[in-house]
Amino acid sequence: MERLDKILSEAGVCSRKDCARLARRGLITVNGLEVRDPADKVDENAVIEVDGEPVARRREVVCIMNKSAGFVTSTEDDRSRTVMELLPDEMLRQKVVPAGRLDKDTEGLLVFTNNGDLLHRLISPKSEIPKTYYVEHEGRITDEAVRKAEQGVVLKDGTTCKSARIECLGEGKSTITITEGMYHQVKRMFAALGCHVTYLRRIQIGKLPLGDLEPSKVRELNQEEITSLFNTL
Ligand code: URA
Numbered sequence: 001m002e003r004l005d006k007i008l009s010e011a012g013v014c015s016r017k018d019c020a021r022l023a024r025r026g027l028i029t030v031n032g033l034e035v036r037d038p039a040d041k042v043d044e045n046a047v048i049e050v051d052g053e054p055v056a057r058r059r060e061v062v063c064i065m066n067k068s069a070g071f072v073t074s075t076e077d078d079r080s081r082t083v084m085e086l087l088p089d090e091m092l093r094q095k096v097v098p099a100g101r102l103d104k105d106t107e108g109l110l111v112f113t114n115n116g117d118l119l120h121r122l123i124s125p126k127s128e129i130p131k132t133y134y135v136e137h138e139g140r141i142t143d144e145a146v147r148k149a150e151q152g153v154v155l156k157d158g159t160t161c162k163s164a165r166i167e168c169l170g171e172g173k174s175t176i177t178i179t180e181g182m183y184h185q186v187k188r189m190f191a192a193l194g195c196h197v198t199y200l201r202r203i204q205i206g207k208l209p210l211g212d213l214e215p216s217k218v219r220e221l222n223q224e225e226i227t228s229l230f231n232t233l
Contacts, residue, residue: 004028004048005038010058012095013050027051061094062113062221062229066213073101073110083110086216099123100181100205108133108202109210111229112218118226121233122205128162128179129206129232133186135176136199141168145193149176153189161189175203206232 005019014022020038022028028035029049030042042048048055065086067073072080075097083098096112099122113119121127149164165177176186187197203210208229213219221229 001041001043003038004030004035004040004042007042007048007057008050008055011055012058013055022050056090056093058094058114060113060115061091061096062111062115062118062226063091063096063218064208064210064213064221065110065112065218066210066215067102067107067110068216069105069107072104073098080104087112087218091218102202103184103187103200106200106202107215108200109205109208110202111205111208118230118233121230123181125180127233130177130179130204131181131202132175132177132204134201134203135174135186135190135197137172137174137190137195137197139195140171141166141174141193141195145195148193149189153192155188155192161185164189172198177204205229208232 004023005016008014008019009016016038019028023036023038026034026036027050030040030046032047048057065083067083067086070081071083071086074082075084076082084092087096091112094114096114097119099111099113099119102108102110111122122129146166146168149166152163153161155161159182161178161182162180167175169175176189178185178189182188186200190197206229208225
């Protein structure tokens with residue numbers, strides 16, 4: 001049970017003050033009955049209407065997207081399509097935002113949430129959450145390159161990366177797991193190892209895999225998956 005004015009302000013319908021005014025004017029109903037007191041406690045399944053319009057209640061949402069290439073990870077962009085265009089209306093209503101970034105030409109796992117705490121933890125460098133990428137590249141990943149990645153690749157600008165794990169999957173195909181999120185990090189690490197990246201897809205964050213989610217599709221995580229995600233942070 002939550003206060004009516006809290007629910008309406010969280011849903012972005014009106015401020016708490018305005019809720020009191022609307023209630024006094026008899027414009028708010030809960031399950032069809034007028035409610036005059038904004039402090040009234042309302043059940044989570046109750047149907048609330050303001051001036052005859054049903055209210056979409058704010059709830060905590062975590063969802064994942066299989067980002068396609070060509071979309072920028074931003075809430076707005078003047079020149080390119082953004083990942084927000086791939087979100088279903090319900091997720092937009094719930095005001096989710098991307099937790100982290102993928103380059104415009106990178107595909108794969110992107111988390112969205114409206115939970116500020118989770119968002120902060122997912123993007124904080126302190127979390128050091130492992131992120132795994134499938135990489136297609138020119139050149140060969142040698143044992144020496146795998147060792148260098150473990151010890152910390154030195155990028156062309158002199159920055160030393162944290163230890164990373166590269167697994168060679170065959171000619172021109174590898175996976176890499178990193179615990180940082182520097183700009184173009186995987187591409188720059190592979191460049192420093194003499195291998196130009198031609199394709200990049202994020203396949204896992206912590207214990208959360210992309211799985212078989214279709215390109216450009218979005219799915220909500222269930223409570224178990226959300227708890228597991230929190231536990232890896
Ligand atoms: N590293 C990159 O180079 N690009 C991405 O999109 C993500 C990680």
